[in-house]
Structures are given as C-alpha cells and as structure tokens.
Amino acid sequence: MNEKLIYTVQEVAKILHSSPNYIYSLIEKGYLPAIKLSSIKILKSTLEKFLIENEGNDLSDINNIRKIKTEKEEKN
Secondary structure (H helix, E strand, C coil): CCCCCEEEHHHHHHHCCCCHHHHHHHHHCCCCCCEEECEEEEEHHHHHHHHHHCCCEECCCCCCCEECCCHHHHHC
C-alpha cells in the first residue's frame, strides 16, 4: 500500500500550492479539519472533501470567503 492516507501541513501546503501558515489558518478557522498525532495531520479523505466542498469559492481571504466571479460578472 503506497498511497498516503494522512498528510502533514507541509505536504498539504505543497499539494495546494500554498504556504503552511495558510493551511494552519484554514485549520484554526475550522475550514480544514485536522488531527494531532505528535504534530498536526490532515486525512487524505478530509482534504478531498474540503476541495470538493469549496470548489467555486474564492478562499484567498479566509475571513471573507465568497463565490468566484467570472470576468463578465465582475464588469456588471
């Protein structure tokens, strides 16, 4: 069994092309559930669920999550 079932914060940051600090913020705000096993870990299934549930959302400001607008919508 080679496939990972659990990721570190650093691994999730790399997968999401983000910083570990941003991942910690998602965890602290309750958007990305995690567990502590000597250090913070994220289950693969939890990460997949997070991505599916947030598809179409702009998460660049986690204090103001909103739907992504198309260029046409932004002009109106």
